[in-house]
Amino acid sequence: MKNPEQTSSPVAFVEAEAETRRAADSSERAYNAIRKLLIEFQLKPEERINEMRLAKSLAISRTPIREALNRLASEGFVSLTPNRGFFVRSLSTEGLIDLYELRSIIECAAFRLMCERASDEHIGRLQSYWGKIVDGYIDQPADDILAEDEGFHLLIAELSGNPELVNQLQAINARIRFIRRIQIEHRSHDNSLISTHSAIVEAAVARAADEGVELLRQHIELTVSATQQALKDALLRVYSQPKPLQPLRFGRSTSSNG
Amino acid sequence: MKNPEQTSSPVAFVEAEAETRRAADSSERAYNAIRKLLIEFQLKPEERINEMRLAKSLAISRTPIREALNRLASEGFVSLTPNRGFFVRSLSTEGLIDLYELRSIIECAAFRLMCERASDEHIGRLQSYWGKIVDGYIDQPADDILAEDEGFHLLIAELSGNPELVNQLQAINARIRFIRRIQIEHRSHDNSLISTHSAIVEAAVARAADEGVELLRQHIELTVSATQQALKDALLRVYSQPKPLQPLRFGRSTSSNG
DNA sequence: GAACGCAATAGTGTCGACACTTTCTTGACG
DNA sequence: CGTCAAGAAAGTGTCGACACTATTGCGTTC
Structure with a gap:
């Protein structure tokens, strides 16, 4: 009943973690x-x-x-x-929405900075990154979709030229990853996701900062609404009992286990 | 016999923690x-x-x-x-500028959200906060100016309604505080700071998001340029030897013990 | 005399133990 | 019967010790 060896590493994400971390064993x-x-x-x-x-x-x-x-x-x-x-950490709708909002802020700013600063060559990297993964994108396992989506957004942050934005985004991603995975398993945004990403790339190529930012904002905000549903789902997962419609109550839940 | 109440250590920053705890801290x-x-x-x-x-x-x-x-x-x-x-952490101009940029991003977004969401009563809090400290603002010790300035900007973040923004801003503030203090000691922005803050409050009252954001952005960007000079000053402070113009070299300095 | 390798030293990473605090259990009292 | 209190149990916060790794200093070899 314990958890003996979960080291199977299901999520081997981007985790560059850069400068600040890499402890010993x-x-x-x-x-x-x-x-x-x-x-x-x-x-x-x-x-x-x-x-x-x-x-x-x-x-x-x-x-x-x-x-x-x-x-x-x-x-x-x-x-x-x-x-x-x-x-x-507690799991509340508001908390998650706040995080998504923060994410939107960071990403939109990153996009704008990228448009201003990145070389054509750099923008080309974004283009080719997306070009490489767009085929069969949604047909992959949820974990792969998630990793590639994070990679896409992270690349924008990198191309902004400000490593702090990358750090922030990584931290945010780590915190919302669990819910994003559930969302993706729902397939709640299917191919609008693909077309949006493509449009974002196009905006980047055209250096259309305002347009791209607007696309990103909508993209993320759309995700937020899906999050609400995913959250309910997550709560059902967590507390296997189907307490019907009290998704945000965390009272004293049966202290099982021993 | 173990812990004498010896607080003779060189710490006296924000020690308001004299409550009912004696251990575990x-x-x-x-x-x-x-x-x-x-x-x-x-x-x-x-x-x-x-x-x-x-x-x-x-x-x-x-x-x-x-x-x-x-x-x-x-x-x-x-x-x-x-x-x-x-x-x-290393001390480089770029790193600091990245941080200021991040700060600008967070604060501008916070201001915009505040304009959209905060009640008139909340905006009133900002107004009165600034009204209370504006008199004799620049005649205080640098630490007080710094604390009140941080309080001002932090209040905007709070009024955005998104606690994550508050967290982020606090973390950023902590990291740039040392250089801000030096800046303030330089008095490198004197009363333009006051008028700008006042203008920001006015923009908030008028719910003029775009205008306020622009003010904030300029306010912070102006600070950045002053930062470059403050940084050089900081480096001189650190390495007392007046190595003339190699501000970003960090050699090995013997510890003088104390 | 310089480069190399080896021993000695210094310093981190981890451990088990213990003191103090919180939480649970049990029993007295109303 | 419920409330509260004292003691027992569980758990955190901190400590000193030790193993293993990096660094320094020294002697050897060419």
Whole structure:
């Protein structure tokens, strides 16, 4: 009933993580493992995280566990209450919408900067990136779609020339990835996604900043509305009981497990 | 007999934490202390951080030191290299400009959202906040100017209704605070700062999003150019030797111990 | 005299232990 | 019967120690 070895690494995303990170073994492993548990809701929203149990199940001591949790706290995955330990971030519609809004802000700004600054050659990279993956794009597994979509948007951030934007976007992506995956499994935006991406590329080529920004904004905002549905779905997944329509209540959910 | 109440450490920044806690705050103390060292350049850019020495000088063990450093790493103050430890973030003009650009992006977006969403009563809070501090604003100590300026911009972020924007802005502020303080000591923008802030408030009252955003953008961009000069000044401060015009070289400086 | 390799030193990454705090259990009292 | 309190159990926060890695210093070889 525990989770013996989940190191199968299902999500090997872009994670360049650049300058600031790459700890030695245990810590890194703990980080990846715990993040996976969070993304997959094996640790449930607002649940208290038991360091000792985690340590035992990962077969390492509490020190690297705590380092990983601290890192996850800085990234907004969990929160830390003084003498009571770490808690899984709560899952609320508003919180997610705020994140999407932030994402939209960052991406739109990145696009605009890219239009102003990137060389034609750079824009060409965006064009060819999209050109390479557009065929059969939606026929892939959800994880691949997600990775390539993130890659696309991340490339725009890179081409803005501001590495801080890349960092921010990566952090945001990590936090909304779980819900995006569910969304994609719903296929709730199918080929409008493809045509939008193509249009964005065209706008980039034409250096039409305003137009591209508008496309991006709509693209992301459209995603937000789908998110609401995906969120309900996620909650059903988490609390297998089909509590019909109370998706945002987190009271004391049955403290099973032992 | 273990913890004497010896607060003779060189930390006196925001210590408003004299509440009912006595233990369990080593980590927090370490965080504040190290951050102060970083902000004041007592730990110099690209310098390797010696955990043991820090631990000894703060009279706590390495565990909370490492927790604090991990936190600072997530916030971009320091970086971590696998088996070699933590290093102070490098200090480059480009890096700072990137941060200012990010700040501009966040703040402009926040202002726009505030115009769209905030109630008149909320806008009134901004108005009264500024009204309260505008008198004698530039005649205060640099730290007070800085705090109130940050408060002003942070209030806009709050009034945007998106707490993520507040978080982002706070993180950015922390990273550029050291250079902003130096800037303010230069008085390099004097009363244009006041008139600009006033104009921003007026734009908010009039819900003139475009106008306010433009004011903000210029306000921040103007600051950026002053930053370049402040940076040179900072570097002189750090490396007391007046190496004439090699502001971005970081050699090895012997630690003078204290 | 310089480059190389080896030993000694310094420093990080991780561990198990312990003190103190929170939470749960049990029993007395109204 | 419910409320509260004291003790027990569980859990976090911090510590000192140790293993392993990087760095430094020294002696050897060419």
